[in-house]
Amino acid sequence: MIKWLLPHPALSVMLLAVWLLMANTITVGGLVLGAIFAVILPKFTEPFWPDRPRIRFGRALAGYVVIVLYDILVANFEVARIILFRRNRDLRSRWLIIPIDLTTPEAVTVLAGTISLTPGTVSSDVSADGRYLLVHALDVADAEAEVARIKARYEARLQRVFT
Incomplete structure (x- = not known):
C-alpha cells in the first residue's frame, strides 16, 4: 500500500519540504496542499523513473x-x-x-x-x-x-x- 501511494518516498519528502520553504510559513492548509502535491507528483512521474536508484537513508x-x-x-x-x-x-x-x-x-x-x-x-x-x-x-x-x-x-x- 505504501509503495503504491508513495512510489518515490524521497521525492515526496523533498517536494513537501520545498513547498513549505517556498510558502515561508507552516499552516495547516499549506501542509495539506504540500502533502497532496508530494503524493500526486511522484505518482504521475513514476513512469519516467523505471530504473530509479536505491538510496540508503541512515x-x-x-x-x-x-x-x-x-x-x-x-x-x-x-x-x-x-x-x-x-x-x-x-x-x-x-x-x-x-x-x-x-x-x-x-x-x-x-x-x-x-x-x-x-x-x-x-x-x-x-x-x-x-x-x-x-x-x-x-x-x-x-x-x-x-x-x-x-x-x-x-x-x-x-x-x-x-x-
Missing part, C-alpha cells in the same frame, strides 16, 4: 550531509581569506578532470552539485560517457591530491548512499 546519508556542510563552512572561510589577503597572481586555479566510478546519473548529479556548492570549486561538465567530471578549482597546489581528496571525501561516500 548513517551513510547523514555522514555525507555532515561532511558536505562542514566542507562548505570551511571553504567559505578559505575563499574569503584568499580574496582578502592574496594577490591574483598568487592564485593557482586549475581545471581538474575527475574520473567517476559512480554508476547512476543521480549519484553523478549529486557529486557535481556538491562540488559546485563548495565555494572555490565549480563543476563545469560531465563527459559524454559519464565517466569524467570537469571541475574548476580556485586555488589548488597539487591537482592529483585534490582529485584524490574529492574521490575519497565525496565519491566514496556517495557510493555507499546510492546502492
Whole structure:
C-alpha cells in the first residue's frame, strides 16, 4: 500500500519540504496542499523513473550531509581569506578532470552539485560517457591530491548512499 501511494518516498519528502520553504510559513492548509502535491507528483512521474536508484537513508546519508556542510563552512572561510589577503597572481586555479566510478546519473548529479556548492570549486561538465567530471578549482597546489581528496571525501561516500 505504501509503495503504491508513495512510489518515490524521497521525492515526496523533498517536494513537501520545498513547498513549505517556498510558502515561508507552516499552516495547516499549506501542509495539506504540500502533502497532496508530494503524493500526486511522484505518482504521475513514476513512469519516467523505471530504473530509479536505491538510496540508503541512515548513517551513510547523514555522514555525507555532515561532511558536505562542514566542507562548505570551511571553504567559505578559505575563499574569503584568499580574496582578502592574496594577490591574483598568487592564485593557482586549475581545471581538474575527475574520473567517476559512480554508476547512476543521480549519484553523478549529486557529486557535481556538491562540488559546485563548495565555494572555490565549480563543476563545469560531465563527459559524454559519464565517466569524467570537469571541475574548476580556485586555488589548488597539487591537482592529483585534490582529485584524490574529492574521490575519497565525496565519491566514496556517495557510493555507499546510492546502492
